[in-house]
Amino acid sequence: MNSSPEWVYVDGSEQAAVSATDRGMAYGHGLFETMAVVNGQVILAQSHAERLKLGCSRLNIPFSAEMEHLFWSELKVLSARLYNGTLKLIVTAGSAGRGYAAPRPEPRRIFLGYQPTEYPQSYREDGVAIRTCVYRLPVNEQLAGIKHLNRLDQVIARCEWMTDDWIEGVMLDTQGAVVEGIMTNLFAVIDGNLVTPKLDRAGVVGVMRSYLLEQAEVLGLPVQQVRLPLQQFFEASELFICNSVIGIWPVRQWDQSIFKPGPVTHQLLDITDQLFKVKTA
Amino acid sequence: MNSSPEWVYVDGSEQAAVSATDRGMAYGHGLFETMAVVNGQVILAQSHAERLKLGCSRLNIPFSAEMEHLFWSELKVLSARLYNGTLKLIVTAGSAGRGYAAPRPEPRRIFLGYQPTEYPQSYREDGVAIRTCVYRLPVNEQLAGIKHLNRLDQVIARCEWMTDDWIEGVMLDTQGAVVEGIMTNLFAVIDGNLVTPKLDRAGVVGVMRSYLLEQAEVLGLPVQQVRLPLQQFFEASELFICNSVIGIWPVRQWDQSIFKPGPVTHQLLDITDQLFKVKTA
Numbered sequence: 001m002n003s004s005p006e007w008v009y010v011d012g013s014e015q016a017a018v019s020a021t022d023r024g025m026a027y028g029h030g031l032f033e034t035m036a037v038v039n040g041q042v043i044l045a046q047s048h049a050e051r052l053k054l055g056c057s058r059l060n061i062p063f064s065a066e067m068e069h070l071f072w073s074e075l076k077v078l079s080a081r082l083y084n085g086t087l088k089l090i091v092t093a094g095s096a097g098r099g100y101a102a103p104r105p106e107p108r109r110i111f112l113g114y115q116p117t118e119y120p121q122s123y124r125e126d127g128v129a130i131r132t133c134v135y136r137l138p139v140n141e142q143l144a145g146i147k148h149l150n151r152l153d154q155v156i157a158r159c160e161w162m163t164d165d166w167i168e169g170v171m172l173d174t175q176g177a178v179v180e181g182i183m184t185n186l187f188a189v190i191d192g193n194l195v196t197p198k199l200d201r202a203g204v205v206g207v208m209r210s211y212l213l214e215q216a217e218v219l220g221l222p223v224q225q226v227r228l229p230l231q232q233f234f235e236a237s238e239l240f241i242c243n244s245v246i247g248i249w250p251v252r253q254w255d256q257s258i259f260k261p262g263p264v265t266h267q268l269l270d271i272t273d274q275l276f277k278v279k280t281a
Numbered sequence: 282m283n284s285s286p287e288w289v290y291v292d293g294s295e296q297a298a299v300s301a302t303d304r305g306m307a308y309g310h311g312l313f314e315t316m317a318v319v320n321g322q323v324i325l326a327q328s329h330a331e332r333l334k335l336g337c338s339r340l341n342i343p344f345s346a347e348m349e350h351l352f353w354s355e356l357k358v359l360s361a362r363l364y365n366g367t368l369k370l371i372v373t374a375g376s377a378g379r380g381y382a383a384p385r386p387e388p389r390r391i392f393l394g395y396q397p398t399e400y401p402q403s404y405r406e407d408g409v410a411i412r413t414c415v416y417r418l419p420v421n422e423q424l425a426g427i428k429h430l431n432r433l434d435q436v437i438a439r440c441e442w443m444t445d446d447w448i449e450g451v452m453l454d455t456q457g458a459v460v461e462g463i464m465t466n467l468f469a470v471i472d473g474n475l476v477t478p479k480l481d482r483a484g485v486v487g488v489m490r491s492y493l494l495e496q497a498e499v500l501g502l503p504v505q506q507v508r509l510p511l512q513q514f515f516e517a518s519e520l521f522i523c524n525s526v527i528g529i530w531p532v533r534q535w536d537q538s539i540f541k542p543g544p545v546t547h548q549l550l551d552i553t554d555q556l557f558k559v560k561t562a
Contacts, residue, residue: 004376008301016300017299017300019298020393025299025303025371025391027309027430027433027436028432029433029436032307034379059436060436060440090307092306093436097285097286097395098286098367098393098395098398099464100436100463100464101439102436102440103443112301112379114379117379138420138421139419143437149306149308149433150308150431150432150433151310152310152429152430152431154308155304155341155383156340158382159341174421183380183381
């Protein structure tokens with residue numbers, strides 16, 4: 001999980017370092033996307049691009065037609081180079097002088113290419129154990145949903161445990177509603193409905209989450225975005241976590257409660273398996 | 282305000298760039314201090330060091346005896362080199378692989394040396410105009426007080442206006458209490474008491490704010506840390522903002538309300554003037 005990148009591209013050239021005056025470093029003034037690359041193709045590339053654009057608009061970072069062009073051309077070249085692995089893109093407001101004001105941000109693009117992470121097969125088949133984090137996500141409608149670089153909430157929550165027993169931590173907001181995992185979104189089957197937390201007050205609208213919501217609709221599954229306390233999730237008949245890199249992992253244990261992957265989870269696992277099956281070019 | 286640094290030191294050597302895998306960039310996993318340097322001396326160096334140490338402990342960044350030694354020796358060399366200006370120090374959790382977990386952070390030190398910013402003399406003498414920001418600070422006890430790198434709240438608030446009419450924006454928390462300026466702390470004289478917002482739920486405990494609270498006690502001024510709505514600040518008889526670089530600026534206008542520097546402000550202005558008067562070595 002904690003491996004180094006194979007290579008780094010900054011604004012179109014291979015280099016391992018970024019200006020120390022970048023507003024990404026100074027203030028976290030930027031966004032990121034973590035994308036799975038399979039046989040040279042970026043999975044759900046369009047959705048990543050759309051979330052990135054939305055995030056830029058929310059953070060006053062111009063996402064020009066030229067930038068969009070660069071994004072797609074670099075994505076093509078670098079996913080071909082990586083071929084299989086994880087491609088992380090950071091877009092920041094670029095370099096600037098001291099001070100919070102950002103009169104004319106010139107965005108910076110940082111692509112990091114990582115080898116594929118090998119997860120135990122049991123995660124997908126039997127599920128993973130997750131825990132509830134003590135740390136609570138602050139409610140902040142203006143920053144909710146986007147994948148910005150201010151991630152201390154996740155860093156602090158992830159510091160709560162050091163053992164490998166727990167694969168993920170679930171975060172509640174300060175008002176007690178379940179929001180998401182530290183690195184994943186959360187789905188549950190409750191009373192026959194596929195439910196996932198609303199992300200209008202906190203959390204990241206995951207690209208895989210959006211894809212699964214679409215697919216569930218196609219399958220005719222009843223879907224709800226909800227604001228529910230912990231206890232109601234513990235009463236779920238199925239539970240799983242998801243993100244763009246892992247796809248879906250069923251939850252087999254949450255704190256002291258035990259779960260089993262059920263029919264809805266298996267149906268959606270099949271769909272993500274298909275999604276990640278990219279023919280060799 | 283938006284000038285470039287004269288030089289940058291990263292982990293003890295002069296270089297303008299930082300590893301793209303730094304956790305400061307990835308997650309804002311770090312802290313910063315912005316220090317005034319006058320005639321080769323860092324103003325309130327000890328207080329900056331203490332806040333930095335506190336921040337490191339809150340963010341699980343080890344601040345070892347070796348790091349403290351490096352901090353002081355580099356501060357000495359670089360403040361002598363800068364002689365007059367603003368010294369910004371960023372301390373991050375260092376480079377790491379992908380993922381929020383930070384098993385063994387090896388901190389990184391980034392010093393940026395800036396020429397002195399020339400502010401109009403009228404700011405200090407007649408005061409400045411400030412406005413209330415629409416954007417609200419989320420309540421977050423765990424991150425409150427420290428000067429961490431997750432500064433999107435300030436970036437977004439500072440995007441609310443582009444003209445030079447307003448020198449500073451005041452931020453309220455999501456519960457309506459006045460917290461601080463975007464780049465300053467706020468003081469007021471209300472009913473004869475010197476008051477400043479409590480910073481246990483949001484905001485940065487400014488080094489200059491702490492100094493002024495100490496000095497006010499020495500002067501025998503009645504001081505209170507308060508949680509008050511906007512309206513009560515508008516009824517203040519005196520108002521001023523402060524930080525480590527500007528010292529104190531009286532507020533002459535806040536939104537549509539007009540203020541005048543009074544005796545308490547003048548008393549504390551004298552004290553900051555003394556603080557910044559460092560004899561040439």
